[in-house]
Amino acid sequence: MEHTFAPATGVLSNIWLLVAIPLASATILLLLGKRSDRWGHWLGVASVAASFVLGLIFFFNLSGLDPAKRSAELSLWDFIVVGDLKVDFGLLFDPLAGVFVLLITGVGSLIHLYAVGYMEHDPGRRKFFAYFNLFVSAMLLLVLGNNYVMLYFGWEGVGLASYLLISFWYTKPSAATAGKKAFLMNRVGDAGLAIGIFLMFTELGTTQYDGVFNRVDSLAAGTILLMGILLLLGACGKSGQFPLQAWLPDAMEGPTPVSALIHAATMVTAGVYLIARSNPIFSANETLQLIVVSIGAITLLMGCLIGAAKDDIKRILAWSTVSQIGYMFLGVGLGGGAYALAIVHLLAHGFFKANMFLGAGSVMHGMHDQVDIRRFGGLSKHMKITWLTFGTGWLAIIGIWPLSGFFSKEPIIAAAFVGEGWRPWVFGGAAMLGAGLTAFYMTRLFVLTFHGPARWTEDNQHPHESPAIMTIPLILLAIGSVGAGFLLATSVPDWLTPVLGEHGEEAHGVLSHTVITILSLLVTVIGAGLAWALFRNGTALEPQPAGVLVTAARRNLYTDAFNEAVFERPGIYLTRALVYLDNRGIDGLVNGIAAAIGGGSGRLRRMQTGFVRSYALSMLTGAMLVVGAFLAIQLGWLA
Numbered sequence: 142m143e144h145t146f147a148p149a150t151g152v153l154s155n156i157w158l159l160v161a162i163p164l165a166s167a168t169i170l171l172l173l174g175k176r177s178d179r180w181g182h183w184l185g186v187a188s189v190a191a192s193f194v195l196g197l198i199f200f201f202n203l204s205g206l207d208p209a210k211r212s213a214e215l216s217l218w219d220f221i222v223v224g225d226l227k228v229d230f231g232l233l234f235d236p237l238a239g240v241f242v243l244l245i246t247g248v249g250s251l252i253h254l255y256a257v258g259y260m261e262h263d264p265g266r267r268k269f270f271a272y273f274n275l276f277v278s279a280m281l282l283l284v285l286g287n288n289y290v291m292l293y294f295g296w297e298g299v300g301l302a303s304y305l306l307i308s309f310w311y312t313k314p315s316a317a318t319a320g321k322k323a324f325l326m327n328r329v330g331d332a333g334l335a336i337g338i339f340l341m342f343t344e345l346g347t348t349q350y351d352g353v354f355n356r357v358d359s360l361a362a363g364t365i366l367l368m369g370i371l372l373l374l375g376a377c378g379k380s381g382q383f384p385l386q387a388w389l390p391d392a393m394e395g396p397t398p399v400s401a402l403i404h405a406a407t408m409v410t411a412g413v414y415l416i417a418r419s420n421p422i423f424s425a426n427e428t429l430q431l432i433v434v435s436i437g438a439i440t441l442l443m444g445c446l447i448g449a450a451k452d453d454i455k456r457i458l459a460w461s462t463v464s465q466i467g468y469m470f471l472g473v474g475l476g477g478g479a480y481a482l483a484i485v486h487l488l489a490h491g492f493f494k495a496n497m498f499l500g501a502g503s504v505m506h507g508m509h510d511q512v513d514i515r516r517f518g519g520l521s522k523h524m525k526i527t528w529l530t531f532g533t534g535w536l537a538i539i540g541i542w543p544l545s546g547f548f549s550k551e552p553i554i555a556a557a558f559v560g561e562g563w564r565p566w567v568f569g570g571a572a573m574l575g576a577g578l579t580a581f582y583m584t585r586l587f588v589l590t591f592h593g594p595a596r597w598t599e600d601n602q603h604p605h606e607s608p609a610i611m612t613i614p615l616i617l618l619a620i621g622s623v624g625a626g627f628l629l630a631t632s633v634p635d636w637l638t639p640v641l642g643e644h645g646e647e648a649h650g651v652l653s654h655t656v657i658t659i660l661s662l663l664v665t666v667i668g669a670g671l672a673w674a675l676f677r678n679g680t681a682l683e684p685q686p687a688g689v690l691v692t693a694a695r696r697n698l699y700t701d702a703f704n705e706a707v708f709e710r711p712g713i714y715l716t717r718a719l720v721y722l723d724n725r726g727i728d729g730l731v732n733g734i735a736a737a738i739g740g741g742s743g744r745l746r747r748m749q750t751g752f753v754r755s756y757a758l759s760m761l762t763g764a765m766l767v768v769g770a771f772l773a774i775q776l777g778w779l780a
Contacts, residue, residue, distance in 0.1 A: 148214055153213035164278040166187075186254055190246075192242075228290045237637060245280050246281075255401075265309070284414055288350060296411065300331065303403060326385050335375075341368060366426050369419075376470075377412060389409065392459065405492075405494040406491050441575045445582060450694035480642075511597065511602060514586060515679075518596040524606050526606055534618075535587045539576075539584070540576060541665065548626035554569065569651070577665060580672070581668035581672045584668070589679070
């Protein structure tokens with residue numbers, strides 16, 4: 142399929158406003174400082190709402206174009222011009238970008254509105270909304286960029302904003318640590334994405350989407366595989382997929398609206414967007430697709446198992462995000478028509494996951510910031526709106542008909558059973574097992590929170606419903622949790638055809654679609670029923686001795702211990718060794734070079750010494766990067 146983009150004309154020539162408005166709001170709030178404390182939060186809400194209104198206008202204008210020309214590319218200025226490298230600061234509004242813009246700004250607007258009430262008594266509310274706006278602006282640039290460098294620019298902006306928001310309450314050691322953990326683990330994925338973009342330019346001479354996609358068939362199979370793995374590494378980092386998933390549950394240390402924005406509308410969807418946008422690359426290599434599907438299957442089961450062993454309401458939801466993004470990776474890895482199925486589930490997930498995260502915040506608001514579901518119980522009597530809205534999210538995520546999750550997740554399960562040999566049984570079985578486990582641990586969460594006997598033990602806990610400014614977004618998101626799946630499943634695949642290709646006729650799997658639907662509903666009912674039977678009367682207030690699997694799940698399947706043993710401790714030892722060598726041997730050489738430069742006063746000597754040391758370290762770092770890039774390019778030439 143030839144990839145060409147029509148130039149933006151008329152109303153669509155103003156798509157830059159989508160990024161500019163929230164960015165301008167963030168800038169104003171940061172520059173004015175405390176002078177905007179009384180009204181800054183409303184500016185933050187209005188800016189994202191304005192982008193949503195503009196997004197709707199642009200979306201309807203785009204839908205009026207001929208499907209073959211349904212795109213609008215806007216070149217603003219030359220961003221980088223160095224030798225043969227020419228990078229355009231340009232934007233692309235096409236069917237794929239359009240649905241992401243509506244998700245980011247639509248759900249994002251409701252989360253911003255909710256945050257006005259949630260952060261009401263926080264002295265840093267104005268700064269919080271500045272970071273929130275920066276987050277939205279960066280994510281919009283990520284999905285609207287017309288080349289991989291623009292995508293990377295937004296990618297890093299999202300990483301910066303997430304660090305600022307996750308560690309917003311930085312005086313808490315746990316929040317500061319979580320922010321650093323997210324930042325560092327994302328740097329690993331970002332390094333892969335950056336090297337992938339370098340390789341892309343080296344082999345294809347461009348980073349523009351149309352140029353890359355039209356030339357990818359000319360590459361050797363090994364080059365495509367390497368390029369795809371590097372892009373996939375970036376996607377795993379941003380979307381919290383194995384083996385870079387450990388940062389995502391710790392991101393719960395930020396304020397609850399941050400959790401909702403990261404997990405529902407912005408950051409974690411970036412990896413799925415990257416793979417879907419790069420579908421010509423991933424579809425060109427079957428081994429690459431197999432790797433993506435495998436990561437999706439591993440992660441969705443890992444998220445289910447760990448989520449079933451957690452007691453923190455937000456961490457359970459975080460692990461459910463890890464798992465649900467795994468379903469999306471499974472979809473984009475299957476390729477073909479499953480690309481669109483993954484996007485459908487991503488959009489539906491945006492509604493019910495934002496609904497549940499904000500519902501968790503409402504519970505915390507009414508329970509004096511308690512997060513342990515073992516110490517809830519009976520809240521349905523005190524928080525009717527939160528109970529009802531959270532209940533729709535619960536039914537949607539476990540896939541009960543006719544809520545949205547049934548129409549978005551069940552087709553991915555069916556697609557996983559398509560194929561030959563062992564693959565449909567392994568990946569389809571993993572998707573089916575994940576459905577049953579999801580029903581179990583999400584029902585456990587719902588029952589222990591809202592039903593059974595009251596188990597709160599603190600005198601200052603007096604459950605009460607949240608104010609209207611928090612419950613109105615919950616109601617609107619609950620409506621989306623009910624009806625969005627059917628509407629999206631019947632319209633989005635055709636809408637995305639110009640970007641993802643024809644989804645074709647429904648393929649026949651090793652099991653019929655009817656059998657898969659019945660089995661999926663059956664395992665869901667069994668999982669939910671088992672959880673209801675086990676936890677309807679509450680649970681112990683302290684962790685009880687458990688078997689090997691539950692113990693491992695409580696410890697995140699030992700993934701954190703592995704990272705500490707293999708990466709963190711060797712890094713600490715290496716740093717200590719370098720400091721020792723620096724103190725014993727390198728200083729003499731550095732001081733000698735500094736003295737040869739010109740001597741001078743003690744202060745000047747110290748400045749010269751610092752300069753030489755910094756220069757030497759920067760040269761060493763640069764040399765390592767050059768060698769790494771050279772090796773990557775050499776590997777890319779292998780057939």
